[in-house]
Amino acid sequence: xxxxxxxxxxxxxxxxxxxxxxxxxxxxxxxxxxxxxxxxxxxxxxxxxxxxxxxxxxxxxxxxxxxxxxxxxxxxxxxxxxxxxxxxxxxxxxxxxxxxxxxxxxxxxxxxxxxxxxxxxxxxxxxxxxxxxxxxxxxxxxxxxxxxxxxxxxxxxxxxxxxxxxx
Numbered sequence: 394x395x396x397x398x399x400x401x402x403x404x405x406x407x408x409x410x411x412x413x414x415x416x417x418x419x420x421x422x423x424x425x426x427x428x429x430x431x432x433x434x435x436x437x438x439x440x441x442x443x444x445x446x447x448x449x450x451x452x453x454x455x456x457x458x459x460x461x462x463x464x465x466x467x468x469x470x471x472x473x474x475x476x477x478x479x480x481x482x483x484x485x486x487x488x489x490x491x492x493x494x495x496x497x498x499x500x501x502x503x504x505x506x507x508x509x510x511x512x513x514x515x516x517x518x519x520x521x522x523x524x525x526x527x528x529x530x531x532x533x534x535x536x537x538x539x540x541x542x543x544x545x546x547x548x549x550x551x552x553x554x555x556x557x558x559x560x
Contacts, residue, residue: 507549
């Protein structure tokens with residue numbers, strides 16, 4: 394679950410309706426599809442899990458792409474993790490950034506919501522305590538997913554100020 398924090402790590406509170414509108418679009422499980430390599434993915438979770446297998450096992454990759462839900466896509470990937478590239482840990486952050494940049498580029502609502510986070514800290518609060526991608530209940534962790542979102546947001550802000558310099 395994506396959450397927003399001020400610089401002192403005080404959580405910004407949202408009621409459920411406002412959370413769905415303001416923050417949930419940034420979640421990998423949110424229903425904002427994207428096209429990558431001429432293929433449609435219903436969520437960024439589908440696309441990210443797909444990338445784990447496209448070079449090692451195309452059948453698993455396609456099963457993930459066609460999964461009925463984000464949770465199913467993640468479950469299929471976890472079940473088949475032995476087929477991931479051996480260097481996946483070196484690739485995963487760049488692959489996630491690639492997917493999230495596509496999500497923002499192809500979904501104006503996601504871009505708008507990301508920019509609306511202003512300078513708040515974006516964090517993935519993981520129920521499974523995955524402190525590599527997110528933070529735990531004590532706000533401790535690497536929060537790589539949040540850092541990727543904040544990097545994309547900073548790039549978007551730069552582009553708004555200096556559109557001729559954006560790559």
